[in-house]
Amino acid sequence: MTVKIILAGPRGKMGSEALNMIHNEDKFQLVACIDKPNSELPDFTSTTEVPVYSNATQCFTEVEADVYIDLTIPEVGFPHTKQALEHNIRAVVGTSGFTSEQIQELTTIANENKVGCIIAPNFALGAVLMMLFSKMAATYFPDVEIIEKHHDNKIDAPSGTATKTIEMIQQTRQTKQQGHPDEYEIMQGARGAECDGMRVHSMRLPGLVAHQEVIFGGTSELLTIKHDSFHRESFMNGLKLAVNEVLPLQTLVYGLENVMDIN
């Protein structure tokens, strides 16, 4: 079976990788793109011959497709995804930017139309597993610190993945203050950022790409879960998985870990 795909955002960093992935996957077929007119992003039309729409409604009406992939920004992605679902086209959306209300609204439409939708804040399978395993481990190891390492042109700290990891750990970890009750810093900031008793450290150096270690400490033992990402190409296996998993779905699933087959 061939999966017919509409891609929105083909000129972004993620979108251009997605174009390659769809092109290289035998059972995937790109049938249309949705693209912002007059964008300053590099042209991509030389690499594909499918029609390019600037009007999403027109695209969903005219083009027969199995899956709509949205790799744009939340402001554009939300109305487009809504329309796709209303046209009975399954949706795979890469964003962490939708509000709870928006996710609820999309869930209602997906359920009513019995059409699948996957919203994923992160498509890197390794990162998704790191977060899932961290959540699992925190039940038994409530003492945990995170060190995330990125190139020195990253402007904010800690990273979004670190923040998301903390949120997932909080779902299972019993809140406790870590470290010595009377601990003090000789140099301010040495103990990192604090959240619910946990500590997060952000390293920024040239030569680093995107790395994170979650370290759990127990009695005379340590458990470490680490992810290294060297290129956004690493997101494509997760996107491919989402496209395949959305096909039989009849509801909305938030987070790639919830469609993964974890035995």
Place this chain on the structure above:
Amino acid sequence: MTVKIILAGPRGKMGSEALNMIHNEDKFQLVACIDKPNSELPDFTSTTEVPVYSNATQCFTEVEADVYIDLTIPEVGFPHTKQALEHNIRAVVGTSGFTSEQIQELTTIANENKVGCIIAPNFALGAVLMMLFSKMAATYFPDVEIIEKHHDNKIDAPSGTATKTIEMIQQTRQTKQQGHPDEYEIMQGARGAECDGMRVHSMRLPGLVAHQEVIFGGTSELLTIKHDSFHRESFMNGLKLAVNEVLPLQTLVYGLENVMDIN
């Protein structure tokens, strides 16, 4: 509620740690020990005042207990565990040495008597989670290598934990040959030991204690799960967990991961 415990093997390395653990845990109460007479192991009776039996049948008949902990050797542990279950005393056994037939026989008795039994090859919670997460990850990352590191007075390679990890990974990993199809070794053994296409490397150095890394490689990403154990004291949290989890059980469970609450 107090949990009354009979401990077999109180003079071994694990057993002496267990004595401490039981002593320090408010809700646990040691009620008897089973010990080999004339052992060359150090005496322990100064640290406890409970009766010490050399005859297991007599012990199980005379002593009222909730849980029997066996930290001996398989040859002794099997008949003792069988008797404990027949006396309706739950059993927690730390061994990887029982045969399939022995496990089947114990399962039958546990089910007939509706009495719980947990057999655990490894009580270190971190190591158990490392193996469990490795099994989960291998579904999505079939390319995997293991490096385990131990002190240089360890005589065999690879370690039992590495072998057990491989077995668990094989349950989910699609068999494949790893590395370049035409790869060759300039120095024999450089690529480590091979099993089902996977590779295992064993490092032995003074200063090392007991460490293992399971490294999964994907497209431009790596996922690493690592465990460090610095002392056999690390097994005690797992033993404590097993004693608590065996209480409501009415059957036999093999492997600590199968009574852990992994959300």
Place this chain on the structure above:
Amino acid sequence: MTVKIILAGPRGKMGSEALNMIHNEDKFQLVACIDKPNSELPDFTSTTEVPVYSNATQCFTEVEADVYIDLTIPEVGFPHTKQALEHNIRAVVGTSGFTSEQIQELTTIANENKVGCIIAPNFALGAVLMMLFSKMAATYFPDVEIIEKHHDNKIDAPSGTATKTIEMIQQTRQTKQQGHPDEYEIMQGARGAECDGMRVHSMRLPGLVAHQEVIFGGTSELLTIKHDSFHRESFMNGLKLAVNEVLPLQTLVYGLENVMDIN
């Protein structure tokens, strides 16, 4: 040749390890101890038969010795070391607590009497090499961050070794601000402590012992120098080295790295 040794501080944590080390080293011979009377520390006299002095002057006058080892506290160690040198007994002192003036005064005495003295803030050879290599690397890699990891009953952060490493790096590193010029913390402290543009992070977890990584970032490359210490026993090789190296010395040397044979 046998090296006759006077040891001060035999009941401290370092001192008791030193007793073992001297006992196990064929060419070393303990000839006396200097010990504070009425100490609350455990008795050690059962393990040795040498005379124990509470008065250092009396000890240095009555006992013929090649090397005086001081593993006490700076307040005691300074006057004792001074007297040892004045009695022409070479001194090996484990402390980071002497002032510049005190070191200058001891240097003058050592030079006048042509008697060797080694003062070492750290006797762990691996830690000394880590700091030395970090100093060397900083010439070519001015972008550097340190992460040090200790058990969670350590009260201060960062560690003394981290502070000392920073000082050594500052001797060769060209001062620069690291990270993105506009970087900001979403969670306060995430970027760690700052010193001269460098960043230091302190992790505290049960299960950790004493670890430090110094990470240098360059163009598409990273250089990491890491030390793990699992027990204070690791200091004894450095102490042994210092005793051997102080024999031919006729001056004072500060820092073990300055008597090491680095080709």
Place this chain on the structure above:
Amino acid sequence: MTVKIILAGPRGKMGSEALNMIHNEDKFQLVACIDKPNSELPDFTSTTEVPVYSNATQCFTEVEADVYIDLTIPEVGFPHTKQALEHNIRAVVGTSGFTSEQIQELTTIANENKVGCIIAPNFALGAVLMMLFSKMAATYFPDVEIIEKHHDNKIDAPSGTATKTIEMIQQTRQTKQQGHPDEYEIMQGARGAECDGMRVHSMRLPGLVAHQEVIFGGTSELLTIKHDSFHRESFMNGLKLAVNEVLPLQTLVYGLENVMDIN
């Protein structure tokens, strides 16, 4: 002062990086290239306007230059380097392929003409420092194992850097058999490749780039020196350093570590 440079091999992987580096460095000026005619490598002339010679003699005769950079293969590089030195043009050569006789011959010419020459098997400063530090550490830590990790399209194992590291360690390490004297492999190859008692392990996985760890084990301590290289761009800082260091030289130096300023 401007440094006038002739580059041989501008179309290779290293050469094209070198073109960029020279272009971006204010004080460097490309004055000519030497290039094999009819090569299948991509054209580069659009990126530079300097004359391109296929005849090295003609180039060295007609073009006034300070430094000749050779990034070709040993068979071409040796005669070209010889001619450069005979024309009193300093040479920087990136190769590990010259024989001892060839190096001796070039040394003689360099000395006679008092013209500098640097031959470097590796230009990555981090890798050079890793090897240098490993050599230094082996004096005090004779127990050492290496694990090197590369992408799974690398065909040979262990890597050239690992082999070179072993050679450098052998210069200072006292030969000894490592591990337990009676150790045995349950799975063949687990203990890696053996050289002079040391062990080397080669990991090959998708997602890896080029990494090496040299781990030294001592009494209750470990010292680890690690290098990660993510792109051949990392060689350019070393090439830049070599060009600057060759200017005042009047002899031949083998190995970048021998012109580095290690305090």
